Amino acid sequence: MKRTYTYKQKTLQFFTVLMPIFITQLSIISIGFFDTIMSGHAGEQELAGVAIATNLFFPFFNSSLGIISGLTPSIAHLYGAGKKEKIRFIVQQGFYWALCLAFFFIAAGILLVNILIPVLNLEIRVNYVFTHFLIAIAFGIFPIFLSAVLRNFIDALGFTKLTMCITMCTVPINIFLNYLFIFGSWGFPAMGGIGAGIGSAITYYINLLLNVLVIITVKPFRHYLIFKNFPRPSFAEWKKQLSVGIPIGSTIFCEQSIFGAVGLLMTVYGTVVIAAHQSALNFTTMVYMIPLSISMALTILVGYELGAGRPADAKKYSRLGRLLSFVFAASIAAILINFRTEISSLYTTDVHVKYLLSVFLIYAVCMQVTDGINAPLQGTLRGYKDVKITFYLAVLSYWLIGLPFGWLLAVPFAFGPYGYWLGLIAGLLSGAVLLAFRLKKVEKEY
Template sequence: MKQTYGYQQKARQFFAVLLPIFITQLSLMATGFFNTIMAGHISQQDLAGVAVGVNLFLPFFGSVLGIISGLTPTISQLYGGGRQDKIGFIVKQGFYWAMALAFLFIAVGWLAVPRVLPLLNLEPKVHYITAHYLLAVSFGIVPIFLAGVLRNFIDAHGHTRLTMCITMTSVPVNIALNYVFMYGLFGVPAFGGIGAGIGSAIAFSLNLLLNVWVVTHIEPFKSYRIFHHFPRPQFSEWKKQLGVGIPIGSTMFCEQSIFGAVGLFMTVYGTVVVAAHQAAMNFTTIVYMVPLAVSMTLTILVGYEVGAKRFADAEQYIRLSRVLTMVFVGVLALLLTQFKTEIAALYTSSREVQPILTGFLVYAVFMQVSDSINAPLQGALRGYKDVHVTFLLAVLSFWVIGLPGGWMLANWTAVGPYGYWIGLVAGVLVGAVCLQIRMGQVQRKFSGQEG
């Protein structure tokens, strides 16, 4: 990254950081998509076992990776402020506490899964596949958490194309390994759905090796000599880093877990409504990759400018992101208005599911309008390292307004299952308004401090 002048240069740097992040997020989604397809072609039990395992694993896994992502604003601010001498120490301490989080994550999982699964009343075979899928994945936790430290180290310098290349290398390998272990090829036994966990654990280790290679062979990372002379763990530094990371991880958990909770409440409406809801959520998740990529880009660029005390430049990047997301949502709304029936037909051929799904897709547009305001503001505030209020607003948006409001609309009015979507949209929109107010407070705090 470098200092930019005017919106034209900023737009070029913005897209140079954004596009690799967007491609990386889409690549990561591909693994789950192909896992589902492959498991479904083995048996219903394998599909269900992998689905339950993923739904139990991902909210907590994503939250801990969110904690590790707290390194990004810290490192980008140091880099922008020309304090590269401190970055190596930050990364090395990050290795220590990320490994501690990894072992804690594994220990909690091994203790909790045997107690949680019986509560789900799964078929014996589904129970077995879920438990062993999670056991297999657990062997890749330490490598992927350490890789997360290096990924944030690389991204914070604006070299998101490198992490894109790593992801686009490891994801196809992950899919291929899953295929080998699930179906049994080259003399390997067929493990069914459990094979997806084995393949993922190996791919996580490959991801770490690729990140290590990058930071030891490519500048500017090579100059940091990350793997030379590890200092002693410094718990005061852990406290500072986790003070940024834990609110970010907690915010991500609030966001990811709410959709699982809504999915559970939808089960009272029967299989047709659940199928339509899941399809609509899948579509929303794919479309959300754009606001999410914008959010991650702003964390890097705003952190870089704040570190250099160029606060007016940080505000220009935020304004640029608003234009981008508004254009995106406008195009999306136009497409959905014209082609919502065709989009529903892509997901299902069921004449019962299609009309309900079409209705959910209308609410998906309003969800994206809210997210297009919410997500970039979250990313920008993380760039300022203002993360505690963001977490509190996530709790307010999803668990105080979204879910209770949706439940009341669904059960006390005639809108039925659509009430949950209305509640979520309202919660996200309230959160977006509050984030905008908070952004104004943060920017006023930094005004007049140009370096």
């Protein structure tokens, strides 16, 4: 990255950082996408089991990666200020607490699943796929958390194309492994939806291996000597890093867990509704990668400019990112509304699931537009390291406004599953309004 002076230069640098991040995030999320879509073609119950499992898994998974992403603004600030000697120490300490986070993630997952199994009251096969998919994918938690530390280190230095190439390499591997384990081939047994969890776990190990190879062989990363002379764990540094990371991860959890909560509430409407709802969320998650990538690019660029003592340039990047995010979201929404029937056919051949999915995708259009406003505001505030208030606003908008409003529409007003979708939209919209006010205040303080 380098200093820019005009909006033309800023736009060019913005896209230079953005596009690799977008492809990287799309590749990361495509693992869950292909797990769901390939399982759907193995049967309705396989789709429902994997969909419920991913709906429970990924909010916690992504929020944990969000905690690790707190390394990005910290490293970007140091890189912008020219304090490169401190970066190695931060990354090494990140390894330590990321491993602790992975252990906690798995332990909490075991406890939560055991509590939920009797509550969900799923069909026998759906419950079997649900539990065993989670067991399989859990074996990949440790490597993917360590990979996240390295990915944030590479991204914070502005080399987002490298992480893009690494992650893109893992996507076809994941698809191939899913094919082997889901449908059975080359002597492997057909394991249905459970095979998707096995394929994903193996893919996470391959992702770690590729990241390590880049760090030890490619300039300028090999000069940081990340894997040599590890210091003792510094709990003071852990506290400093987690003070940024935990609010980021908690904010992501508040946003994504509301989708998980709604998914669990949808189970009372039967397998067809579950399959259609989770498939709609699965696809909108893919589309969300556009505003999310813009958000991550803003965190890097705003953090870099603030670290270099250029708050005026940080504000310009913020305005540019918000404008582009809204334009992209509106464009994708237009495509989504016109091709929802074709999109539904990707997930299932079941007539009932396909019809309901096409209806849910209409609501997803509204979500995409609000996400296009919400996400860049979050990314900019993270660049300012203003993360605690952002977390509180997320709790307010998603859990105190969105979910209760959705329940009121779904149950007392008898809107059914559609009421919960309207609640999700209300939560995202209220969050966007609150974040806009917060950013305006933060920018005035600089």
